[in-house]
Amino acid sequence: GQQLNQSPQSMFIQEGEDVSMNCTSSSIFNTWLWYKQDPGEGPVLLIALYKAGELTSNGRLTAQFGITRKDSFLNISASIPSDVGIYFCAGQTTIGAGSYQLTFGKGTKLSVIP
Amino acid sequence: KAGVTQTPRYLIKTRGQQVTLSCSPISGHRSVSWYQQTPGQGLQFLFEYFSETQRNKGNFPGRFSGRQFSNSRSEMNVSTLELGDSALYLCASSLTGGSYGYTFGSGTRLTVV
Numbered sequence: 001g002q003q004l005n006q007s008p009q010s011m012f013i014q015e016g017e018d019v020s021m022n023c024t025s026s027s028i029f030n031t032w033l034w035y036k037q038d039p040g041e042g043p044v045l046l047i048a049l050y051k052a053g054e055l056t057s058n059g060r061l062t063a064q065f066g067i068t069r070k071d072s073f074l075n076i077s078a079s080i081p082s083d084v085g086i087y088f089c090a091g092q093t094t095i096g097a098g099s100y101q102l103t104f105g106k107g108t109k110l111s112v113i114p
Numbered sequence: 115k116a117g118v119t120q121t122p123r124y125l126i127k128t129r130g131q132q133v134t135l136s137c138s139p140i141s142g143h144r145s146v147s148w149y150q151q152t153p154g155q156g157l158q159f160l161f162e163y164f165s166e167t168q169r170n171k172g173n174f175p176g177r178f179s180g181r182q183f184s185n186s187r188s189e190m191n192v193s194t195l196e197l198g199d200s201a202l203y204l205c206a207s208s209l210t211g212g213s214y215g216y217t218f219g220s221g222t223r224l225t226v227v
Binding site for chain 1: 145
């Protein structure tokens, strides 16, 4: 089956630092999604990428859809304490007409030291 | 606009029992997907329902089943519970099937003892 390799598994950074995490896959995806999950909650969509090479920003977050369609990265600039959480990448595959399936990475746990 | 609502939030069951979890999608959303999240395996796709029909299924045993009602609410059922079924079960809804991303609920934390 499809697998996503997400790295790093965890990060400890100082407040104000920039953060970078990425996902790679052996399979091609139509869409890449980045989610953040806080403890006790479900994942929340941060950024969606729909085209190879696409670079999209959402505030301090920037993500790119790799040219090969097999990878994506997420950058967070000037981190703040509320950035703490687990970040997941997800690749979306078309299963059938109007039906899609998400394959998730194992997550990057981000800790921000004030 | 209300989000995706999952009930109950927490559940403790005994091995061998069965359990039913409920998910109410965002109003107007017709697709509901279920995921299992564990520390070891991460987030794994269980199944997707659209217009009361199972449209897609992940690689889980037949003990895991689901259904969707005419109002798009969905339930998933796990029979003959095993210790390894302890997990956070997440429901996600989308308008038609996730082409613009899914919205997740807060999940049901199931503990099997």
